[in-house]
Amino acid sequence: MTGAPPSPGSISVAPITLSHYLLLAALLFCIGLYGAISRKNAIGILMALELVFNAVNITLVAAGRFRPAPDAVGQLFALFVIAAAAAESVLGLAIILAIYRRRVVVNADEMDLMKH
């Protein structure tokens, strides 16, 4: 989006504000939360968690961008979240794979070895 600022003659659409991004991120967060609770498959739960991470990242980047004196710290925090999410995803999938090899289950409610 490196174009020119909106010219006065262009059609007047309501500009996209920070609230738009925050609302979108909130909706995405809730969709991910619903998936994380309602999924049985452990890989499905991890994928829903990725949606939650992305909702948080949108919030961080938008908040950093729309500050009165915008700086890159919001993007920086989002970068750290992406790194942590990648580590979480690798470990989670490795654990799912290890459990599947031992017990041939992928559903989270059947992983009840520690209950007994």
Place this chain on the structure above:
Amino acid sequence: MQAALFYAISAALLVSAGLVVTSRNIFHAALWLAVALFAVAALYVMLGAYFLAAVQVLIYIGAVVVLAIFVINLTRSVVGAPVTLSRRWVIPAALVSALTACLIAVALLRSGVPPGAVASTAPGAAPGAAPNAAGQDWTSALGRHLLGDFVIPFELVSVLLLAALIAAIAIVGKDREDEK
């Protein structure tokens, strides 16, 4: 133009995210996840965060989704067979999700964020604007932060990634030795 693009990307993002959590086929869910993550990358471009958009495509779509698809294929015997995913607690999950949405909406309204007052620094109003008065672009500012005042977290993240890598090899690799 900016607004139409934002609404189009948002609609694509929300629809694909909904399909990620409701699709009965886990493989389809993983592919919809790639679409949703790409829409998020497009949002980053709209916000001027070009480096973050590239990182999003490389790390999330290129690594995380591919890894998820690998694990999906490794944890089922027949690749082509559609795995019907059962769901549990649909009503409580929807309830918790809706209540969280209400909570965030209330927090948004009660916070000091003025609903429309930030439009002056919108990406459309100040495209690719310098993050500060020094005339840098966003990516170079990000690099300055990463190797400047945030260098210790940056190095800690690299240790975290290394630890995760070793742990993943230890978890999955040890199992294979046990089978021999």
